[in-house]
Amino acid sequence: QSALTQPASVSGSPGQSITISCTGTSSDVGSYNLVSWYQQHPGKAPKLMIYEVSKRPSGVSNQFSGSKSGNTASLTISGLQAEDEADYYCCSYAGSSTVVFGGGTKLTVL
Amino acid sequence: QVQLQESGPGLVKPSETVSLTCAVSGYSISSGYHWGWIRQPPGKGLEWIGSVFHSGTTYHNPSLKNRVTISVDTSKNQFSLKLSSVSAADTAVYYCARDQRYDTEYFDYWGQGTLVTVSS
Numbered sequence: 621q622s623a624l625t626q627p628a629s630v631s632g633s634p635g636q637s638i639t640i641s642c643t644g645t646s647s648d649v650g651s652y653n654l655v656s657w658y659q660q661h662p663g664k665a666p667k668l669m670i671y672e673v674s675k676r677p678s679g680v681s682n683q684f685s686g687s688k689s690g691n692t693a694s695l696t697i698s699g700l701q702a703e704d705e706a707d708y709y710c711c712s713y714a715g716s717s718t719v720v721f722g723g724g725t726k727l728t729v730l
Numbered sequence: 731q732v733q734l735q736e737s738g739p740g741l742v743k744p745s746e747t748v749s750l751t752c753a754v755s756g757y758s759i760s761s762g763y764h765w766g767w768i769r770q771p772p773g774k775g776l777e778w779i780g781s782v783f784h785s786g787t788t789y790h791n792p793s794l795k796n797r798v799t800i801s802v803d804t805s806k807n808q809f810s811l812k813l814s815s816v817s818a819a820d821t822a823v824y825y826c827a828r829d830q831r832y833d834t835e836y837f838d839y840w841g842q843g844t845l846v847t848v849s850s
Contacts, residue, residue, distance in 0.1 A: 621792055623775065656836035658776075665825060665843055666768075666776065671836035709776050713835040717789040721768075724775040 624649065624710055624722035631728040637698040640725045642710030643691060648720055650691040654713035657686060657695045660724075661706045669708075670695060697727070705729040732756045734826050734841035741847050747814040748846055752826030753807065759784050760804040766829035766837060767800065767811045769822040777822075781829040782809055816848045 625643040632638040642649065642657075649655055653673045658666035668677050670686040673693060683704070685696045693712070697704055710722040738750040752765065759765065766781035780790040782800045790798050799812040813820060823845050827837040 623777075652835075654835040658837075665840040666837070667840070668836060668838050671830075671838075672834060677838065711776075711778075711836070713831075717831075718791065719766075719778040719781075719835060721776040721778060 621714055621718060621720055624712060624720055626708075626710060626722040626725045628723075629726045629728065631730055632697075632700045633730045634700050634702065636700050637696060638700060638727065640695045640697075640708055640710075640727070642693040642695070642712075642722050644693075644712055644714075644720070645691055648712040648714040649688065649693050651715065652713045653688065655686065655688060655693040656711045657684075658709045658711065659704075659706045660709065666709060700729050702729050732828060732839040734828070734839060736824060736826050736841045736844040738824065738844045738846055740845065741849065742816055743850050744817055744848055745815055747812055748816055748820070748848075750811045750813075750824055750826075750844065750846070752809050752811075752841060754809070754828075755807070757828075758804075759802060759807050759809065764789075764829035764831045765802065765809045766827050768825045768827060768837070769820075770825070770843075771819075771822040774822075779811065779813075779824075781831065818848050820846065821848045822846060 657670040660666045674686040714720045742748045767779040802809040823843040828839040
């Protein structure tokens with residue numbers, strides 16, 4: 621069970637859109653529409669932003685959207701704001717009742 | 731509002747067993763749902779450790795399975811993690827979370843985390 625692959629960092633200017641990729645395998649991301657995304661500010665607990673690939677929990681801004689193609693899931697943040705600067709983690713069901721996280725991506729708002 | 735709060739020893743010696751507890755408020759564990767443990771080494775990413783159903787059924791990360799024991803105490807509305815034979819590699823912030831895994835999979839409520847340092 622290997623961690624999902626995310627870029628170490630991405631950046632964007634306020635108002636722009638960015639996309640964070642999350643690449644797994646046919647045993648996890650590719651086999652299940654059970655990818656979730658978490659936002660983590662420094663020293664804080666992760667916060668659920670997207671579940672089941674593209675669903676947003678109540679209270680999460682529609683700036684955040686998710687998608688999946690094959691073994692790769694993506695998180696898109698549109699209309700970047702300063703407060704979006706954080707670490708982002710993807711997570712996928714990996715079969716046999718197990719879960720795997722991505723290595724995390726640091727988003728910098730320029 | 732569901733709230734989770736981890737508690738633990740903070741500092742553990744190598745080769746010992748660390749025990750952590752997660753107290754849940756705002757929801758009765760015996761009513762359902764799974765409950766999970768996730769850890770994060772300093773400066774690194776998240777790692778799922780395992781989850782437990784209110785009935786006591788457990789699921790573990792295969793890479794940690796032999797060292798992990800997860801249990802639930804519905805009378806105290808809490809669940810626990812025991813990690814044996816710890817080493818410096820187990821130094822991390824340990825989070826507990828509600829694990830939605832009935833026909834789905836995500837963690838929707840998280841505790842604030844508790845730092846466990848393994849050092850002699």
